[in-house]
Structures are given as C-alpha cells and as structure tokens.
Amino acid sequence: MSRFLRVLTLEQAKTKLGENWRPRPHAVTLSLDDVLDRVLAGDVVSKIDVPPFDRAAYDGYAVRASDTFGAGEGAPVELTLVGHLRAGTWPKKRLRKGECIEISTGAPTPKGSDAVAMSEHAVAEGKKVGVYRAVAPSENVAERGSDIRKGQRVAQAGELLTHVRLGVLAAVGAERVRVFPRPKVAVISSGAELVRSGGRLNPGKIYDVDGPALSGAVSSCGAEPVYLGIAPDRASEIRRFVRKGLRECDVVLISGGSSAGAGDIIPQVVDGMGKPGVIVHGLALKPGKPTFIAVLDGKPVFGLPGYPVSALMVFDQLVADYLRDISGAPKPHASTVRARLTARVLSARGRRELVPVRLVDKAGRWLAEPILKGSGAVTSLSTAEGYVEVPLEYELVDEGEMVEVKLFGGGRHG
DSSP: OOSTTOOBOHHHHHHHHHHHOOOOOOOEEEEGGGOTTOEESSOEEOSSOBSSSOEESSSEEEEOHHHHTTOOSSSOEEEEEEEEEOTTOOOOSOOOTTEEEEEOTTOBOOTTOOEEEEGGGEEEETTEEEEOSOOOTTTTEEOTTSSBOTTOEEEOTTOBOOHHHHHHHHHTTOOEEEEEOOOEEEEEEEOTTEEOTTSOOOTTOEEOOHHHHHHHHHHHTTOEEEEEEEEOSSHHHHHHHHHHHHHHOSEEEEESOOSSSTTOOHHHHHHTTSSEEEEEEOBSEESOTTOEEEEETTEEEEEEOSSHHHHHHHIIIIIHHHHHHHHTOOOOTTOEEEEEESSOEEOOTTSEEEEEEEEEEETTEEEEEEOOSOTTOHHHHHHOOEEEEEOTTOSEEOTTOEEEEEEGGGOSOO
16 A cells, blocks of 8 residues: 555644654854844853943043032032033042033043933033032932843843844943744645746746745744755755755745645655655544645755645644754744634544634724635635634534634734
8 A cells, every 4th residue: 555645634644744844943053144033042142241341321421419509590510610521531620619521411420420411411611611400319310220220131042133232232242142043844735737027928827826935934933945946846956955955955845736636746755855755644633634744854855735835834834843953943922822712623533724814903802704715716815814723522613612723824803
C-alpha cells in the first residue's frame, strides 16, 4: 500500500516532524545598524548612567536654589551673571553665592548649582539677572541616572527590536547586540495555470495569489521570504525549484500540486530527492488534507494546499510556530478573539475543520460570520480576518455559540 495520503492528525504530523527535524535557533552579534525588527537573543544591561551627568532640563540659568527663595513677580532676586554653558561643553567654573550661569537645555550643570531657573522666569540686563520665581533644589535638573541607572536592564531577551527600542539601546551606548537571525524561507507556487501578478493573462490562466500571501505570512513570523516564483507541473522543474530553495534557504514552502489528482506530482517528486524524504502526506484537516511534510538535507519542506485561504490556514496551524521558534519571534499579542457564531457550522467527525470568518462589532461584542464561499474564492481571502477551529470530535457548532477566532497574523482586534 502506498504511504502517500495516509491521513494523520496535526499533532501526529508534528510528532513525526520532530523525529526528523527540530528548529535550532542560533544567535549572532550584529551592529545596532543591522538589527531593526530582529529579536533580541539576550538581555542588554546599561554600562552607564543616563543621563551620565546632572544636566539642565530647560533653557535658563543655573543657580543655587537658596539664592532664589523669596523671589516673586513684584520682588525679583538679583543675581550676577558669570558665564554661559551650552550642550556639549563641560563647566569649569564653580558657582558661588549670588551668582548664576546662563545654561541651555542638555548642558551639564556647574558645581555649586543645584537648580535651574527657567528663562521665562528671569530677565537679564547686562551682568545682572532678575529671577522672578523661586526654584526648589533639583528643580528643572535631570539628575545623573534619573532615566537609567548603570547596571539596569534596558532590553530583555525575546523582545522585538523596534525603532523605539533601538533608540534606548543607542542611549546606553550598545554598539553591538546578540539577536536571532531571520531564517530564509523559500516560497514556491506550483501550477500550469498560474501567472505572476502583473503578467499577461491568457485564456485558462489566473494570477498567483499564494506566492505574495505566503511571503507576507512568513514575514509576520520574523522570517525572510524568498519568493522563487512559479514551478511548472513537470518533475524536472519541481526538482530544480526545490533544490534552489534548499540551497539558498533554511525552509521550503511549496503550494499546490499535492493532492491525488493526475497532475499533482509534487510529493512523489520531492520524496525522491533525498532521505528521509516525505514523512507526512495527508492531514485530518479541512481544508488541508493533501498537505505534506518532507525533510531533505536536514531542512524541512512543507507542501501546502493550492487555494489561498487553505494555504494560509494550514500555514498558521503547521508552519508558523516553527518559524517563530527559529527567528525567536514572539507569538502575536492578540492572536484570538472570543466571538459569537452567527450561523451553524457543520463538520465531519474525525477531521479538524478550519472555517474562515469575518468579525463584526455589534454593540461592543464581536460576532463571527462564517465565510462559506469556499477556500478558492478570492473574496474569502479579502474578507476573512481569522478562522474558527471545529475539533476532531465535533460534527457541528451551533449558531449563537461562543467560539475562539484565531486571527491571521495576530490581528488588531482586542
């Protein structure tokens, strides 16, 4: 009996894959210029105080706070101006009683001073400055270490390095940090009917949807998609595309051509390309039954359904977490939403069914509207915000029941 299309549950398929391949993330050290949107592989601890010295929080005059006590609109305190300080310079003069120094925002405060009188509360006339509002000690001064203390953790392993987080790392002088490299994922579409988006559509042809859609899904998992294009339905071409993917990338995704039809030859072709070859062909999943998994040259090859919505849902169920493991990417913050089903959903016992849904906010509560056009409909792709899982042992989920909607890419619903 052929070992192809021997249906396994998703859990059994993952166990089988785990026996032949495991994701092994490894960290690399890169310059701060090269780590945007990568995941931090280790904590970063500040080696300095931030700010590294007491500095003026506003333009004004560095003063001894006690010299300003009693100052008011009608009775200014008069101080002697003895110098000027700009950001980037270092004070050499010590401030004495009755003196002040003009200071700009960010400049280090001079010894002897303990506050800054803001420029809008003072008037200078020659060497004299009238202060019209008293200041307390430390007022308008950003003290050394008031933002970040030396030895303080400023970034944690597993964090995504956004542009904001890079600014924090730059502030503590972190020139190089350890991050997880983005795994490269080859994305291959297959089918004689496919044309790359923007190309000429001859009779019987359609545009390739899976390539761009799966590339975006790969990116959302912290990996780098490498779209190799459309493989014709010929064994030699399929081998050529898959070999290129294995040579250039860490993981290979190929959509279409994996069912039991006469033109669906990909699992058989891939199986002959190395050991152990195809280890899973057939999932107890609807849509997604013809999905296959192979391991070649120590790298996984995932064969996904050809219909775009099917491909994305199976990617989410089967592939996404492996890519996140390799890239160190965190799981999406809001990956599910509780919603009330607006229509009955029927399913076959013994098969996990994935039903794409649209979310509707009604009086502050989410409703999940099943999209029943079929996973081959492009409108299913454009309107589906997520999907509902019907477990193996269920034959229906009734209208009005509360369900968990798993959002594509984490979603924006909360």
